[in-house]
Amino acid sequence: MTAPFGPALAAGDATRVPRAGRPRKRSGARRAEVRTGLLMVSPAILGAIVFVIYPLMMLVWYSLQEWRPLAGGPVFTGLDNYVRLVNDPSLRESLTATAIFSVGLVTLNIALALVLAVLLNQKMRGTTVFRTIFFSPVVVSLVAWTLVWTFLLQNNGGINGFLSVIGIDGVNWLREPGWAMASVIVVQVFKGVGLNMILLLAALQEVPEELVEAGRLDGAGRIRIFRSITLPLISPTLLLVSIVTIIGSLQVFAQIRVMTDGGPANSTNVLANYLYQTAFEVKEFGYGSAVGVVLFALVLLLTLVQWTARKKWVHDEH
Amino acid sequence: MNSSQGKRFRQASIAITSAFAIAALAGCASTPAAPDAPTEPVDLTVTIWSANEAHLALFNEIADAYVEDHSDTVASITFETIPFDSYTSTLTTRIAGNDSPDLAWVLESSAPEFVESGALAPLTATLEGTKGYDFADLNESALSLWTTEDELYAYPFSTSPQIVLVNNDLYRTAGVPTPREQLDDGDWTWENVAESSAAISAATGTPGYQMYPVSWQYLAIVWDSFGAQPWSDDYTTCEFDSPEMVDAFQYIHDGVYADGAFPEPGSNYDFFTGQTAMIVTGISQASKLDGTFDWDALPLPAGPEGQANIIGQAGIGALSSGKNVQQATDFLAYFTNPENAAQLAQFFPAPRLSLTTDEKLAAVNPTLSEDQLQQIVVDTVTDASTFPTHPNFAAISNAVQPKLDAFWAADADVESVLASVCTAIDPLLQR
Numbered sequence: 183m184t185a186p187f188g189p190a191l192a193a194g195d196a197t198r199v200p201r202a203g204r205p206r207k208r209s210g211a212r213r214a215e216v217r218t219g220l221l222m223v224s225p226a227i228l229g230a231i232v233f234v235i236y237p238l239m240m241l242v243w244y245s246l247q248e249w250r251p252l253a254g255g256p257v258f259t260g261l262d263n264y265v266r267l268v269n270d271p272s273l274r275e276s277l278t279a280t281a282i283f284s285v286g287l288v289t290l291n292i293a294l295a296l297v298l299a300v301l302l303n304q305k306m307r308g309t310t311v312f313r314t315i316f317f318s319p320v321v322v323s324l325v326a327w328t329l330v331w332t333f334l335l336q337n338n339g340g341i342n343g344f345l346s347v348i349g350i351d352g353v354n355w356l357r358e359p360g361w362a363m364a365s366v367i368v369v370q371v372f373k374g375v376g377l378n379m380i381l382l383l384a385a386l387q388e389v390p391e392e393l394v395e396a397g398r399l400d401g402a403g404r405i406r407i408f409r410s411i412t413l414p415l416i417s418p419t420l421l422l423v424s425i426v427t428i429i430g431s432l433q434v435f436a437q438i439r440v441m442t443d444g445g446p447a448n449s450t451n452v453l454a455n456y457l458y459q460t461a462f463e464v465k466e467f468g469y470g471s472a473v474g475v476v477l478f479a480l481v482l483l484l485t486l487v488q489w490t491a492r493k494k495w496v497h498d499e500h
Numbered sequence: 501m502n503s504s505q506g507k508r509f510r511q512a513s514i515a516i517t518s519a520f521a522i523a524a525l526a527g528c529a530s531t532p533a534a535p536d537a538p539t540e541p542v543d544l545t546v547t548i549w550s551a552n553e554a555h556l557a558l559f560n561e562i563a564d565a566y567v568e569d570h571s572d573t574v575a576s577i578t579f580e581t582i583p584f585d586s587y588t589s590t591l592t593t594r595i596a597g598n599d600s601p602d603l604a605w606v607l608e609s610s611a612p613e614f615v616e617s618g619a620l621a622p623l624t625a626t627l628e629g630t631k632g633y634d635f636a637d638l639n640e641s642a643l644s645l646w647t648t649e650d651e652l653y654a655y656p657f658s659t660s661p662q663i664v665l666v667n668n669d670l671y672r673t674a675g676v677p678t679p680r681e682q683l684d685d686g687d688w689t690w691e692n693v694a695e696s697s698a699a700i701s702a703a704t705g706t707p708g709y710q711m712y713p714v715s716w717q718y719l720a721i722v723w724d725s726f727g728a729q730p731w732s733d734d735y736t737t738c739e740f741d742s743p744e745m746v747d748a749f750q751y752i753h754d755g756v757y758a759d760g761a762f763p764e765p766g767s768n769y770d771f772f773t774g775q776t777a778m779i780v781t782g783i784s785q786a787s788k789l790d791g792t793f794d795w796d797a798l799p800l801p802a803g804p805e806g807q808a809n810i811i812g813q814a815g816i817g818a819l820s821s822g823k824n825v826q827q828a829t830d831f832l833a834y835f836t837n838p839e840n841a842a843q844l845a846q847f848f849p850a851p852r853l854s855l856t857t858d859e860k861l862a863a864v865n866p867t868l869s870e871d872q873l874q875q876i877v878v879d880t881v882t883d884a885s886t887f888p889t890h891p892n893f894a895a896i897s898n899a900v901q902p903k904l905d906a907f908w909a910a911d912a913d914v915e916s917v918l919a920s921v922c923t924a925i926d927p928l929l930q931r
Contacts, residue, residue: 250617251595252617253618337766464894
């Protein structure tokens with residue numbers, strides 16, 4: 183795999199090639215080049231400092247304080263919030279809900295996206311229409327999508343209405359713990375699967391036809407070709423898709439807020455919703471920040487694990 | 501690591517450490533500064549959750565008149581709408597960010613939290629001292645939620661009795677006496693509400709009454725008349741597991757899962773389009789009735805301990821973290837004086853006794869007759885209680901809801917569910 187900024191670095195390295203008799207000019211050119219480079223990346227760096235690094239540092243700082251804004255300003259309490267977190271049964275419930283949601287969403291989303299991408303990669307009539315149909319939820323407003331599904335999944339909503347027509351007694355989708363979690367996962371899968379499908383479809387279309395043909399000539403079946411040729415070649419895209427989907431699954435908030443608000447019985451109270459409840463409903467900014475630090479650490483850890491493990495399963499990373 | 505890399509690493513470390521220190525200092529400095537006494541006319545901001553154009557037009561009309569008369573102290577007054585669902589969290593975040601408005605509407609459920617924490621400035625001296633304010637005209641029971649140690653911290657600009665609206669057509673179709681007939685016969689009870697509701701549901705397929713509320717505290721419309729309350733008056737002892745509360749919840753559970761009187765939670769029915777026969781709501785909702793069906797308005801039904809009235813409230817107070825506390829308090833005294841309270845009463849039932857007469861109420865509630873208003877407002881507001889509140893209400897509510905979710909199941913053991921609520925909230929009641 184080509185390193186990021188490879189060509190740029192190569193160009194930069196070229197300037198370091200010694201040129202006899204012109205040391206002063208070379209040094210000036212190098213400085214100018216560095217200045218230009220810094221100038222060009224400075225908006226991105228500034229944005230990252232102001233909107234990512236600074237808030238992140240403040241999050242850590244607030245997590246070390248007791249801060250109930252109605253009662254007054256923050257008071258430094260060291261690690262008290264973290265000690266409280268360790269003994270907080272609601273956090274354990276929330277971590278469990280987050281794990282179930284993430285595993286369910288990531289598994290279903292990537293599996294379905296891969297199946298759809300393979301099916302829609304066939305040269306058949308109507309594939310464009312199906313691609314559009316599966317991708318369209320991605321461009322729909324998240325809250326609008328969730329609200330519509332909330333109405334459909336009500337006990338007297340459209341889904342149960344349809345089921346009763348065909349003689350099936352539907353369940354109370356958003357009020358029974360197991361079904362509530364299944365419902366929010368499925369609704370979220372349909373919302374996001376189109377994007378992963380398109381990414382995987384693009385990767386599939388980059389698989390060289392001659393490699394597939396060579397495999398076929400060697401007597402490999404369709405499954406063997408897919409497992410030994412196609413899958414390894416699209417594995418970098420699978421890595422990207424899995425990282426983005428896992429991060430997205432850990433950050434899910436609006437869907438849960440609108441559909442179940444963490445209920446019933448905290449069964450869908452994922453970490454981001456628990457953070458909101460703690461910081462903004464109960465108005466404990468310090469404790470809510472500590473929950474935020476846990477969420478950040480979790481995302482960071484899982485991303486690092488995936489990034490480290492990529493060498494084992496991503497083609498070109500061996 | 502070579503010496504050049506080491507130098508860069510050290511520089512980066514110093515930069516990151518410095519940035520963290522600056523950030524930390526900024527955090528320390530984010531506590532609200534003490535407001536200075538301004539000498540120039542000030543700009544006042546008021547946060548509200550209504551975006552209704554008619555409401556805003558009236559507020560601005562009152563504010564414009566005040567600015568005209570007090571141009572030496574107030575330059576402008578702006579009403580800022582925050583969506584209801586995120587109102588309190590947004591307001592709190594603004595206070596935390598040192599961007600406090602001068603005045604704010606406060607939800608009833610947040611009242612003790614705002615009052616007890618010192619977030620609101622005291623009002624009594626200013627209101628009593630304002631010429632023509634007639635402080636004694638304020639209904640004492642309406643003020644209790646907003647008062648601590650004889651000091652009023654917010655004015656309950658909306659004091660709305662919970663009333664029952666019924667669809668008589670559905671009662672007649674099902675062949676059961678209308679609620680008015682039940683009331684006249686002395687049979688207007690929760691027990692008969694369940695019976696009528698089951699009969700309507702069986703005869704018409706339309707639920708009689710949907711018991712499941714948007715939030716658990718609204719079940720107070722039932723448990724109050726069973727003589728129950730969620731915690732003691734001094735806020736410290738859980739009473740969810742009291743025999744009276746168990747009876748109230750058993751009544752609701754039987755209605756949903758044994759008698760088929762009330763639909764299960766998770767459904768949504770609209771009374772105003774004829775999807776249910778009865779609704780308990782605030783008086784202002786009566787304006788939605790358009791004559792599509794024959795309707796009536798009644799007080800809450802009686803329970804085993806008699807009839808209990810409940811009012812829903814919203815307050816307005818001056819925030820002590822605001823930069824112009826005195827100017828804000830002075831404007832509040834003007835905004836809620838007898839003349840302006842009479843104007844506001846067309847949208848928000850006023851806490852003033854002089855405005856709580858059937859004639860006055862009929863003038864601003866044209867949908868309801870004077871007799872209805874006498875029965876559902878005049879006769880009820882003076883002895884009404886409010887929905888449950890607590891200085892730690894948000895944390896308690898978040899603990900109650902998941903435990904009560906277990907109640908909404910056919911095989912739920914009501915007594916043990918309510919005991920589990922007490923186990924969950926006991927530590928929070930003490931905090």
